[in-house]
Amino acid sequence: MTETRRGRPRAFDRDAALAAATRMFWERGYEATSIGDLTEAMGIRPASLYAAFGDKKTLFREVVESYQRTEWADFVGRALDEEATLYRGLARALRAAAGIYTDPSHPAGCLVIRAATNVAPRDAEIEAYLRDIRNANVEAFAGRAREAVRRGELPDGTDPDAVAQLFAITLQGLSQRAGDGATASDLLPGVEMILAGWPGSRD
Amino acid sequence: MTETRRGRPRAFDRDAALAAATRMFWERGYEATSIGDLTEAMGIRPASLYAAFGDKKTLFREVVESYQRTEWADFVGRALDEEATLYRGLARALRAAAGIYTDPSHPAGCLVIRAATNVAPRDAEIEAYLRDIRNANVEAFAGRAREAVRRGELPDGTDPDAVAQLFAITLQGLSQRAGDGATASDLLPGVEMILAGWPGSRD
DNA sequence: TCACTTGTTGAATGATCGCTCAAGAAAGAA
DNA sequence: TTCTTTCTTGAGCGATCATTCAACAAGTGA
Numbered sequence: 001m002t003e004t005r006r007g008r009p010r011a012f013d014r015d016a017a018l019a020a021a022t023r024m025f026w027e028r029g030y031e032a033t034s035i036g037d038l039t040e041a042m043g044i045r046p047a048s049l050y051a052a053f054g055d056k057k058t059l060f061r062e063v064v065e066s067y068q069r070t071e072w073a074d075f076v077g078r079a080l081d082e083e084a085t086l087y088r089g090l091a092r093a094l095r096a097a098a099g100i101y102t103d104p105s106h107p108a109g110c111l112v113i114r115a116a117t118n119v120a121p122r123d124a125e126i127e128a129y130l131r132d133i134r135n136a137n138v139e140a141f142a143g144r145a146r147e148a149v150r151r152g153e154l155p156d157g158t159d160p161d162a163v164a165q166l167f168a169i170t171l172q173g174l175s176q177r178a179g180d181g182a183t184a185s186d187l188l189p190g191v192e193m194i195l196a197g198w199p200g201s202r203d
Numbered sequence: 204m205t206e207t208r209r210g211r212p213r214a215f216d217r218d219a220a221l222a223a224a225t226r227m228f229w230e231r232g233y234e235a236t237s238i239g240d241l242t243e244a245m246g247i248r249p250a251s252l253y254a255a256f257g258d259k260k261t262l263f264r265e266v267v268e269s270y271q272r273t274e275w276a277d278f279v280g281r282a283l284d285e286e287a288t289l290y291r292g293l294a295r296a297l298r299a300a301a302g303i304y305t306d307p308s309h310p311a312g313c314l315v316i317r318a319a320t321n322v323a324p325r326d327a328e329i330e331a332y333l334r335d336i337r338n339a340n341v342e343a344f345a346g347r348a349r350e351a352v353r354r355g356e357l358p359d360g361t362d363p364d365a366v367a368q369l370f371a372i373t374l375q376g377l378s379q380r381a382g383d384g385a386t387a388s389d390l391l392p393g394v395e396m397i398l399a400g401w402p403g404s405r406d
Numbered sequence: 407t408c409a410c411t412t413g414t415t416g417a418a419t420g421a422t423c424g425c426t427c428a429a430g431a432a433a434g435a436a
Numbered sequence: 437t438t439c440t441t442t443c444t445t446g447a448g449c450g451a452t453c454a455t456t457c458a459a460c461a462a463g464t465g466a
Binding site: 166181 | 232379399
C-alpha cells in the first residue's frame with residue numbers, strides 16, 4: 001500500500017545519482033570529492049542533493065552501505081560463507097580480490113579501505129566510520145578462524161588471530177597495490193606465494 | 204669555507220621546524236594538513252614558512268626526502284642490503300615493519316604509503332610523486348629478487364616479480380593495519396605466517 | 407654611521423569549501 | 437480553480453584554503 005507521492009516529483013533517478021556519487025567517492029575519497037564534483041557527476045544542483053540525500057556525511061554513509069551490498073565488496077563474505085573450509089574461502093577471496101580490485105571498469109581498490117585515509121580533524125568521524133568497518137571485518141575473520149581451529153581444519157595451536165591478520169594485511173595490501181596501478185596478473189602470483197604458507201590442509 | 208650569512212638571522216631552527224612538519228604530514232596526510240596546522244606545529248608564521256621552505260608542495264617534497272633518510276623508512280633498504288640472502292633481508296624487513304609501523308612514538312604506518320592517498324585533482328602531482336616512489340621501490344625489490352634467482356637462492360622457475368609483489372603487498376598492508384590501530388603483537392604472527400610460504404632455503 | 411640584505415609580522419588577497427534560502431515550478435487534493 | 441506539498445533553480449552565506457605584501461626588525465659590510 002504505497003501512497004501516491006504528493007508534490008513535485010523528483011526530476012532525476014535517485015539510484016543512478018547514488019551510483020555516480022559512489023564512483024566519485026571511490027575514485028577520490030571522501031574529502032577530495034567536493035559537493036561541486038558530486039553535483040556535476042550526479043547531474044543535479046546542490047539544493048537537490050541536500051534535499052534527497054542530506055548532507056555530505058549522510059550521503060557518504062549511504063554510499064558505503066550500498067557499496068557493501070554490491071559484488072565489489074560482498075565477494076569476501078560470500079567466499080567465506082560458501083566454501084566448506086576456511087582455506088578454500090580465504091584463497092577464493094584473495095584471488096578474487098586481485099581481480100576485482102584491479103578491474104578497470106571501476107575505480108581501483110576497495111572503497112572502504114581507501115576512501116577516508118587522509119582526513120582533516122573535522123571529518124574524523126568519517127575516518128572512524130570506515131576504520132570501524134574494517135576492524136569489525138578483521139574480528140569476523142578471527143571468529144571464522146576460531147571456528148576452523150575448533151573443527152580441526154588447522155593444526156593444533158594455530159593462532160586464529162594470526163590467520164585473521166594475515167588475511168587483513170593481504171586484502172588491504174592488495175587494495176593499495178591496485179591503487180598504485182598494479183594489474184591482476186601482477187598481483188595473483190604474489191597471492192599464490194602467500195597462500196603457499198598455509199599451515200593446514202588445502203581441502 | 205662557509206660565508207657568514209648576511210641579513211637578519213632566522214629566528215627558528217629550520218631542522219626542528221621540518222621535523223614538526225613531517226609529523227603533521229605523517230599524521231594527517233598532505234591535503235588534510237593546512238598551512239595553519241603547519242605554522243602552529245612549527246611555531247612560525249606563514250610568511251616565514253614560505254620564505255624558508257617555498258610553497259606547500261615544495262615543503263612536502265623536502266619532508267618526504269628527509270623522511271626517507273631516517274630509520275623509519277630506510278630500514279627496508281638496509282635489511283635487503285645488509286643481509287646475505289634475499290630471504291633474510293625480506294624477513295628482517297617485514298618483522299621490523301610490524302614494529303616500526305606500530306611504534307607509538309610516531310604516527311602509524313609509513314608516510315610514503317599513507318600521506319597522499321585521497322587527493323583532489325589539483326594535487327595530483329603529489330599523489331603521483333609518492334606513487335612513483337612506491338612503484339620504484341617495488342621495481343628495486345624485483346631487481347633484488349632476480350639477483351637472488353640468479354644466485355640460486357630460490358628454486359628454479361621462481362618468479363622474481365611475484366616475490367616483489369608479495370613483499371610490496373605485505374609492507375603496504377602492514378602500514379594500513381597499523382593505521383587502523385593494530386599493534387606489533389597483532390601483526391607479527393601474521394607476518395610469520397606469510398614468511399612460512401617462502402619457497403626456497405631460509406638461510 | 408649608513409646602506410644593504412634577509413627575516414618577521416599582521417593584514418589581506420582571491421578561490422573554494424559545505425551548505426542554505428527565497429522564488430518559482432510541477433505534481434496531487436479539495 | 438485553488439490550496440498544499442515537494443522539488444528545482446540561482447544566488448549567496450560565512451568559513452577556510454594557500455599564498456602574498458608592505459612595513460618593520462635585526463643582522464653584515466663598508
